[in-house]
Each structure stands twice: as structure tokens, then as C-alpha cells.
Amino acid sequence: MSSLLLTLISTVFTVVSTAEDNISGKFDFIIVGGGSAGAVLANRLSEELDWRVLLIEAGGDPPEASELPGYWFNLLKSRQDWAYRTQPDNRMFFGLENRVNHWPRGKGLGGSSLINAMLYQRGNDRDYNDWERAGNPGWGFKHILPYFLKSEDFQDISRQDAAFHNTGGYLTVSPRLSPDETVKIIEAAGKELKIGTMYDINRDQYIGFGPFDTTTRYGLRCSTSKAFLEPAKFRENLIILKNTEVIKILIDSKLKAYGVEYINSQGKICHVNSTREVILSAGAVGSPQLLMLSGIGIQKHLKEKNITVIKDLPVGENLQDHVCFPGVLFSSNKDPAITLHYLRYLKVAALKGISTVEVAKVVGFINTKRNSLYPNVELLSIRIPMNSKERNNGKSVMGSLFGMSDKISKLHDYLNTKSDLLYIIPIIISLSLSVTLALALVLENGNPRACDSCPVLPESKKKEILRVSN
Numbered sequence: 426m427s428s429l430l431l432t433l434i435s436t437v438f439t440v441v442s443t444a445e446d447n448i449s450g451k452f453d454f455i456i457v458g459g460g461s462a463g464a465v466l467a468n469r470l471s472e473e474l475d476w477r478v479l480l481i482e483a484g485g486d487p488p489e490a491s492e493l494p495g496y497w498f499n500l501l502k503s504r505q506d507w508a509y510r511t512q513p514d515n516r517m518f519f520g521l522e523n524r525v526n527h528w529p530r531g532k533g534l535g536g537s538s539l540i541n542a543m544l545y546q547r548g549n550d551r552d553y554n555d556w557e558r559a560g561n562p563g564w565g566f567k568h569i570l571p572y573f574l575k576s577e578d579f580q581d582i583s584r585q586d587a588a589f590h591n592t593g594g595y596l597t598v599s600p601r602l603s604p605d606e607t608v609k610i611i612e613a614a615g616k617e618l619k620i621g622t623m624y625d626i627n628r629d630q631y632i633g634f635g636p637f638d639t640t641t642r643y644g645l646r647c648s649t650s651k652a653f654l655e656p657a658k659f660r661e662n663l664i665i666l667k668n669t670e671v672i673k674i675l676i677d678s679k680l681k682a683y684g685v686e687y688i689n690s691q692g693k694i695c696h697v698n699s700t701r702e703v704i705l706s707a708g709a710v711g712s713p714q715l716l717m718l719s720g721i722g723i724q725k726h727l728k729e730k731n732i733t734v735i736k737d738l739p740v741g742e743n744l745q746d747h748v749c750f751p752g753v754l755f756s757s758n759k760d761p762a763i764t765l766h767y768l769r770y771l772k773v774a775a776l777k778g779i780s781t782v783e784v785a786k787v788v789g790f791i792n793t794k795r796n797s798l799y800p801n802v803e804l805l806s807i808r809i810p811m812n813s814k815e816r817n818n819g820k821s822v823m824g825s826l827f828g829m830s831d832k833i834s835k836l837h838d839y840l841n842t843k844s845d846l847l848y849i850i851p852i853i854i855s856l857s858l859s860v861t862l863a864l865a866l867v868l869e870n871g872n873p874r875a876c877d878s879c880p881v882l883p884e885s886k887k888k889e890i891l892r893v894s895n
Contacts, residue, residue: 448664448697452479455685455699457671457715458707459484460536464649465576466704468595468656471663478663479697480654481687483670484533491539492645498825499817500540507532509710512874520752520833527828528746530708534667535650537708543646545598545638546788547573549631551799576652581638589628596652597642601786607757607847608636608786611806620791631799634789674703674719676735713741713866714873730868741866741873749805749852751827756840757808757847764811764845790854801855809846814838 454470456463459482467480484505490496491505502508509528511518518524531537550566557565574591581600584590590598612622615634623635640647657663666689673686675696684698705712716722720735723742727734758764789804813822822841824834840846866873 448479448666448695450477451698451700452477452664453699453701454478454704455697455702456480456704456706457674457685458482458536458705458711459534459650459654459665459667460531460706460708461538461649462536462706463704464535464538464653466706467663467665468653471657471660474660474662476662476701479666479699480663481666481669481671481685482534483668484531485667487533487535487539487648487650491648494543494639494641494644494646497540497542497646498822501527501529501825503540505531505533505540507710509873520830521828522824522830525828528710530710533650534654534665535648538640538648539646539650543639543641544788545627545640547627549799550629579638584625586628589625595656596640596649597647598638599641601637601639605786605808607806607808611787611789611849615789620789623790626788626790632790632792634787634804636787671707671715672718674705674715674721676719676721680736709744710866710873713744714868716740717868726867744866747852747854749850751807751823751829751848751850753849753851754837754840755847755849756844758811759844761811801853803852803854805848805850805852807848807850809841809848811841811843811845813841 453476454466456466456470456478459467459480463480463482467478470476471478488505491500500506507530509530511526511528513524515524518526521527529537529540531539531541533539553564553566553569557563557568574589575594576596577591577594578597579585579590579592580598584600585592612634616622621630621633623630623633626635626637640652642651654665658665666687668690669687671685671687672694674682675684675686675698676682682699682703684696685703686694686696689695705715707715713722717727717730717740718732720727720733721738722732722734722740724734724737726741786808787806789806790800791802791804792798792800793802807826809822814820817825821829821834821838823829823837824831829837837846868874
């Protein structure tokens, strides 16, 4: 079975070649970061054959193992993960190893789409409209949706609707099919609570329980590298540098970016210039880090790091993340034979090209106050099959997923020897609530870290958070 699966992978898995010998002259566009944004930009810009495009990525090609949906959590803390960590804090993260929060970010062509759980979720229209109202013209949902549709190759013919889905795009989006009976149980519970059912979480209904779609193709991962870079790799006007880390944006006296400084795969410091734009798409952590290293950031902080200040701006401030609690746990199925049957199904399904993303089979979006059509809490379900530690080379699955401390991981692992585990994970998604994790990104020896000072919340926010947590 495993040899057949590897054969299937090799037929659809190709490598984007490095073309370092072709780095000469100037480029119209230099794209820093070949992840979920950078791969799309490289494809779209190089469609204009008169434009010369350079894409620079710090990591390499996706490993073949990344193709397997069920293997995704093994990529965390691997060479494909920047493996960012917050600073230890004695006020939070009590169940995590050394009270440090893990922030996985993909390193390689495809970026975080190389290591993520492949769940396809656009978000609701209010988020985009709020961005536009905040002073970002063109970011409203009616402006952004056509680009989602342009990229999409939606595989579920039963839910085809030109207003919300499209076929023929580069990114394959497949329905998630699962034999797990808990999916029906959770959806039935949602109906009983009068929360409702969503048959498609990427339509215009934002409250309810429903299945995820996945970025998979023929049952295997469809990263942005596979979706957008592989079709463009033979374009002569697109050059891709792998294993190459940009260390500085070159900025002239008129504050215009004209190129970048980078370390190539042989460790040599090089420069390359652009005639139009330098596009920074290195992620929520990498992009502000590079701006600060280039002299754009908070003046006091940059001077502390002996970086020449080009522009005093609050780069790295107001970094936000959504709070989740992976502690709502249920015992599910205590028959090892059923678990083995379920695991065999996943292997067969992969060979048949069925999406086997089993980390989250059903998701719920609720409003705890029941006074809005928009959610403020997401409920994510995760099922861990019995004795998963044995099948994970002796490593704790929950320790790998959430960075739990040994003490907490052992409790979960013990329960997992007795049955499958079903987690219902509440995630705060309302911006007004997620402010509790607003942090500042600062540099330490040139590397990013989340600072250990948290903002003081006004009493009105504290009361709002307490109401939701109760």
C-alpha cells in the first residue's frame, strides 16, 4: 500500500528548479517570500512576458512527505517550519512547554500552505469591508471575491454556484469526505441548539455548523507551490531563487526601494535591483522583521540594535493572534478494531484521490450573544485516533500540534491509549476580543520575537471578554 502511495505522489509531485546562474541585470519586480502570497504574485506578474520577475525564497522545495494530508503535523518543528516562539511569560501559556507559545510558519516554496492543515476558509464579508473602511480602498469583499474565484478550481459539482465558486483556476479546492460519525452528531447538536447548518462555509451564511473544504488535489496537498509555481516554472521571464535569505531592502534617499541584499545558497552576500517594485510577502513575522532590519521601524528600538533609521514607523506593533483553548475533550470510540478500520479507509481514500484531511471534519461558527449574523467564536473539531503516539514514532500528537508541556501531553496520551479523542476547540475570532493577545514584534540579535509586555485592557474590554468566557 505504501509503495503504491509513493508512486502516486511521484506522478504529481515535481520540483521547481533554481536558476541562480541567471541572476544578472535588473528585474521589473522582486518578490521576497515564495509562500501563499508570493507564489501567486510570481505567477500572475510573470503572465506579462515583457516583465522580468525574480522570486526569492529562504527555504527549498516541498518534501514529498508534505503531499500526504495526514502527515501535516509532522512538518511542524521540521526544516520546513521557521518554528517561531514567543518569550516565556509567567502570566499565560501555563499548559505549554516552558510557557512558550509555538508559532509555526512555513519555510519553503508554498510557505505556510506547505505545512498547514489545508482547510479552505475565506472569512466573512464584514472582515474585508472593515479593512476597506479603515482606509484601504479596494479591499472590500466585492473587490476581493473575484480574485478568490479567479484562483479557484472547485471540485464539488453539487455546490457549484457562480456567485461563490469557480472552476478552472490554479488552486484546487475539494470537498472533505469522511466516514466519521461524529460529524453527523456535531451537526445534529447544532440544529438542536438552533444554531443551524452551513452546507458551504464559503457562502454568505456565517453562523452554523458545517464541513470544511480543503486545498487538496487527487487526495494530496495542493500548496500554492503546486498550484501557482509549477504551471509557471518554464516561463523564461520568471527566475526563482531557493534557499536564499533576503537580509535587507535597499532604499534610496527618496525612500524608494530599488533592490534587495541577500545571502545565496553558498553563503555569499549579493545584491539585485528592480526597476518597478520590491514586493515584500515574507509573512506576518518575516515581513516586519525585514522592514526593521532595513531601517524602517520604531526609532528607539532600531537604535538599540544599532540599525540606521530610515523611517520611524510603528512596525511590529499591534500584532494579533486568535486565542484558542484545546482543552474541551471527549472520549470517542473505545474499540481498537473500529480505529484500525478507519485508518485503513484513509489509506484507500488517498489512493482513490479522496481528500483525507481529517484534522477538522466539521467547524462551527457561533455568536455567543445571539445578536448578530456574524460569529465571534469558532468551534473547531479535531479527532485523534486511538494510540496515535505509537503511530507517530513515539511522539505526542498533542505535544506536536499545540506545544503542550510533557505533563499535560502525558495526560492526553494516556487517555488516547483508551479511546479516540475528540477535541472541540473554541477560537476567539472577534477583533475586539482578540486584542488580549496583541503583542509587539521586536528584534533580538536580528531575529524576531514577541515582546513580553502585554497591553493593559480597559475595563469595558475585560467585562466583554469575561461575558464570552462565561
